[in-house]
Amino acid sequence: MKLITAPNLPDHDGFLAELLAAHRGLSDAESQALNARLILILANHVGDRETLTEALDLARGR
Amino acid sequence: MPYDYKPLPYSAPPGLSGPEPRHRVVVVGAGPVGLAMALDLARLGIASVVLEDKSSVTIGSRAIVWSERSLQLFARLGIVDQVMARAVPWSIARISHGDEEIFSFDMAGTAAGRFPPFANLQQYHIEDILIARALAEPLIDLRFRNRLTGVDPDGTGVELSVKTPDGPYRLSADYLLACDGARSLTRALMDLDFEGEFYEERFLVADIEMEADFPAERWFWFDPSFHSGQSAMLMPQADNVYRIDLQLGRLANAGEEARPDRVIPRIQAVVGPDFDLEWVSIYTFQSRRLAEFVHGRVIFLGDAAHLVPPFSARGANGGLRDVENLGWKLAAVLEGRADERLLDSYNRERVQAADENLRDSARAASFISPAPGVERLFRDQVLALARETAFAREWVNAGRLAVPCIYATGAPDDLLLPDEARPGAAAPEARIGNGWLLDQIGPGPTLLAINCAAPDGLQIPTLSVRADPTLRTRYLGDAERALYLIRPDLVVAARWVTAESRAVSAAIRAMWEGRE
Numbered sequence A: 001m002k003l004i005t006a007p008n009l010p011d012h013d014g015f016l017a018e019l020l021a022a023h024r025g026l027s028d029a030e031s032q033a034l035n036a037r038l039i040l041i042l043a044n045h046v047g048d049r050e051t052l053t054e055a056l057d058l059a060r061g062r
Numbered sequence B: 001m002p003y004d005y006k007p008l009p010y011s012a013p014p015g016l017s018g019p020e021p022r023h024r025v026v027v028v029g030a031g032p033v034g035l036a037m038a039l040d041l042a043r044l045g046i047a048s049v050v051l052e053d054k055s056s057v058t059i060g061s062r063a064i065v066w067s068e069r070s071l072q073l074f075a076r077l078g079i080v081d082q083v084m085a086r087a088v089p090w091s092i093a094r095i096s097h098g099d100e101e102i103f104s105f106d107m108a109g110t111a112a113g114r115f116p117p118f119a120n121l122q123q124y125h126i127e128d129i130l131i132a133r134a135l136a137e138p139l140i141d142l143r144f145r146n147r148l149t150g151v152d153p154d155g156t157g158v159e160l161s162v163k164t165p166d167g168p169y170r171l172s173a174d175y176l177l178a179c180d181g182a183r184s185l186t187r188a189l190m191d192l193d194f195e196g197e198f199y200e201e202r203f204l205v206a207d208i209e210m211e212a213d214f215p216a217e218r219w220f221w222f223d224p225s226f227h228s229g230q231s232a233m234l235m236p237q238a239d240n241v242y243r244i245d246l247q248l249g250r251l252a253n254a255g256e257e258a259r260p261d262r263v264i265p266r267i268q269a270v271v272g273p274d275f276d277l278e279w280v281s282i283y284t285f286q287s288r289r290l291a292e293f294v295h296g297r298v299i300f301l302g303d304a305a306h307l308v309p310p311f312s313a314r315g316a317n318g319g320l321r322d323v324e325n326l327g328w329k330l331a332a333v334l335e336g337r338a339d340e341r342l343l344d345s346y347n348r349e350r351v352q353a354a355d356e357n358l359r360d361s362a363r364a365a366s367f368i369s370p371a372p373g374v375e376r377l378f379r380d381q382v383l384a385l386a387r388e389t390a391f392a393r394e395w396v397n398a399g400r401l402a403v404p405c406i407y408a409t410g411a412p413d414d415l416l417l418p419d420e421a422r423p424g425a426a427a428p429e430a431r432i433g434n435g436w437l438l439d440q441i442g443p444g445p446t447l448l449a450i451n452c453a454a455p456d457g458l459q460i461p462t463l464s465v466r467a468d469p470t471l472r473t474r475y476l477g478d479a480e481r482a483l484y485l486i487r488p489d490l491v492v493a494a495r496w497v498t499a500e501s502r503a504v505s506a507a508i509r510a511m512w513e514g515r516e
């Protein structure tokens, strides 16, 4: 496994609040668009194909 | 001036008045692929008969974008000067979302400089040039208005039935090369499946003639206001003719949409009122191929073997890659220099290439016409990000333009040498002295010795060169010297930083056996 599944994010509570705040007041379509952009931005930042496949698998519950 | 479709010459073939001697090679289809095939074989000393049903060159521009690799083949076939005299070279592609350009990119850096990465010329001009060259070639017997109607293969050859304006006749050949296009009759007569996908999306393609000073670039729009919700493309061709492609959406009625009163307003919205409409066609995306390209003595090439959406210059260019892959192999088999099994490597390598083309064109198709829902969501958000960030531009897929496939091979390699020129890849072009490297390779296999001497006792022509900066980047990388074994189709067969003659001989043998 290359994907980090142990806690790794400082101020995780702060991040979740920031994420939700970013969605506040958006329509469903706008929220979906924001999420899509965020996934693309983060995927590029991660920059590792294997890690991304593992992340996809985890998200799909495999 | 609209293109003048002159009738092609016909004369009664000898087979009408008595049996013809058995031919080594019959090519069916004188499109770009069949014509280039006959010329490549002639260059290697192999005679062929070419059967072609039609009586003029192809109607409409059809394939217009010729890649650097195809221009290199045209150079070997002796027609590149005529092609470049008419063609429109280009390297810049611009992408717009809505009415605003979001970015552009220049592919000039991918070419070595002898030829541009791409040159545009209508397929009818290319066919004209190829036909003139073939008619002047004594080893080619080109027969227009000769329609293949029957194919009867056995283990050692093929019996053919042909129809002409003066009646039918029969031919026999050692090999039949089926270059008879997307609706290949050879494929149908042999009952072979054409596997893959059809897309429901319809596209309108039009040639217009106008006096305009659009730059020689490829322009692509996602969702422009002049064609809302769809995509559009504009590219220049020779003689003030421009190509326009307009996405029409799923299940548009092809017959209706091709009517001038429907087409002209759509084009006016792109370029304004001053143009003449020369040709219109409606097409659907298809990604299909034969399971196998070699069926005993019948071998398929070009659209007869594989069919891709035309957005990425993969159709005709892919067919020309088939030609150069097969030519030297078939010539060697016919002359007894190689076993027939060498032809299996044509099948293996070109199926790999077709699969890459099919995969890439399916990806382009889903980006250009995303399914409603999540496909559309991500497509639109990639475009939104591409305006500001470089990384998102890499995802924008308005048809990735064709690059030659790198054939899978386990041939000798050295990791010090650059990836670009690894075994299985197209040998990169480089300037040497006042000429060009690839001009000095062939027609047979060649050993390229850079900054070193070739090992003694090898029965193969050697080209010894000193590395200058481009040769160094493209062929040496971190090494001081290298030996490259280059196939007749200008594909790298194997390479070493240092090698003994035994290793090189083994690689030469593997090449002639078509080993993976």
Ligand SMILES: Cc1cc2nc3c(=O)[nH]c(=O)nc-3n(C[C@H](O)[C@H](O)[C@H](O)COP(=O)(O)OP(=O)(O)OC[C@H]3O[C@@H](n4cnc5c(N)ncnc54)[C@H](O)[C@@H]3O)c2cc1C
Pocket: B028, B029, B030, B031, B032, B033, B034, B051, B052, B053, B054, B058, B061, B062, B063, B064, B065, B123, B146, B147, B148, B149, B179, B180, B181, B182, B184, B185, B186, B205, B281, B282, B283, B301, B302, B303, B304, B310, B311, B312, B313, B314, B315, B316, B317, B319
């Ligand atoms: C509307 C349209 C637009 C296109 N646009 C592009 C583009 O922009 N870029 C691109 O790369 N590609 C494009 N293509 C595809 C491109 O034209 C083909 O990939 C290319 O022509 C394939 O060459 P070919 O020689 O294999 O087949 P073809 O050019 O189709 O040639 C086949 C030949 O075989 C002949 N033939 C068929 N049956 C028989 C028979 N029984 N006996 C004798 N002769 C026969 C035909 O008359 C024809 O001349 C387009 C195609 C179409 C239809």
